[in-house]
Amino acid sequence: MDIQQLLNGLFIGSIYALFAIGFTLVFGVLDRLNLAHPAVFTVAAFVGIELVEVGGLSIWAALPVVFVVGGLLGLVIERVAFRPLKGRPDAHFAGLISSIALAGMFIALLQWRYGPDTKRFPAESFPETTYKVLGAQVTGVQVAILLITVVLAVGLHLLVGRTRLGRGMRATAENPTAARVVGINVDRVSATTLAISSALGAVAGALFAMNVNSAQLGMGSAIELKGLAVIVVGGMASLPGALVGGLLLGLAEVFTVQYIGSSWRDLVAFGLLFLILVARPQGLFGTRKVREV
């Protein structure tokens, strides 16, 4: 087993996982697919670079700021793309379309501000030190990607499982009407859920930009399908499923590039995900239980 490739797969997989966890959180709690999520990922990459380049922050100080910016974007998404449509009988489909529209606007604003070209972090933004792990070389950024993903995933798991807000989220996921009856402010739960989801997606975007030292307007659409595939394979609405699914996709991609060839990357990676679904249609961590509403 090639340790270097295994680690590389885990690093890129962590970013997919972080992106997918945010994606699936909204799907699980609010029963909505938020297609503005990839745009938040992209915005965060550009904002991260600007914070370092113009703001003079270190990449580590930029991350919490990106987290907050993502959260604010989540509030905007909830207010603009989802809340006005919530009473409609076609709210699912309407929300899907309006979130795509909002995503388009976010990207247009990025293009207006930064132009169409690839942006990079300024030279010397990244620490020079590399670490030896089991004979493989890893950078500080890579270690941070893995740690941050683990911390955020565990934090979210505890939030959902142990806190009052988490109980409200699970109650809303199961039955929004019943949640309202017992006094839960479902609008506030929705806004908070989108804020948390978008904060995670934003951190994923900034980490992605750091990992490859570039941000492009199209980076969101590239990860969008991967995120969707990951949440389907993990089991719709399963947070552990999104984590494991993201890591698996990262590993599959890296090993395909290494042993078969880079042009086979998507074919093999998505082919594997397809096979998992054939063997386990409900996804890795999914249940067959139908939503009760």
Add this chain to the structure above:
Amino acid sequence: MTELILTVDDLRVRYGRVEAVRGVTFEAAPGSLVTLVGANGAGKSSIINAVSGMVRPRGGRITFEGRDITRTPAHRLVASGLVQVPEGRQILGTLTVEENLQLGSPGRRGIAEVYQRFPVLAERRRLQAGSLSGGEQQMLAIGRALVTRPRLILLDEPSMGLAPRVVDEVFGVIGEIRASGTTVVLVEQNARRALRAADHGYVLAGGEIVHSGPAAELLDDDRVVQAYLGVET
């Protein structure tokens, strides 16, 4: 005369083009048990949902303890002492029994009181609420409302789908709630049973109140009995 805890004046509720409630007026005195009875589709649940803030009325005015709550959302009403036990119980089956109670109130004390009243819930506190029997789920739904320490509790068809023995138990609990000073508005298809428990009754048909009066008088009124309560079985 004591101040009324609940007044509903000319309430109208519609869903699209269907007018479910057409100008209903009723009231409840503090500590009383008021019941709304009538056939399926008479508008009983719509009235309850409008009072509890789950449905926005099309017209009319609702006051709770003297304050206008016509457009107050449910979560604010729960916090201010008005709570609903919905039709079909609506417990959250994927959460544990204790988590269901915590949704109502994070306070330990209220939950301890509910466990005292319903020891079976204390026994099953760590189980998923979906695994409870129908009767236990109804007790959980009532307990979940009681942890909020309401001054007015709205019960929507609490005996629906339960075995006769469990129905007795539910009515026993309703009596206790009322005895503790909490005002109860009870909606029931089991009209005779509800009227026996109530102080005051309103008979609904087609979204309107067609009879009202002290519950005992309604039970003795031949017109009401023949038209709405059916033959005693």
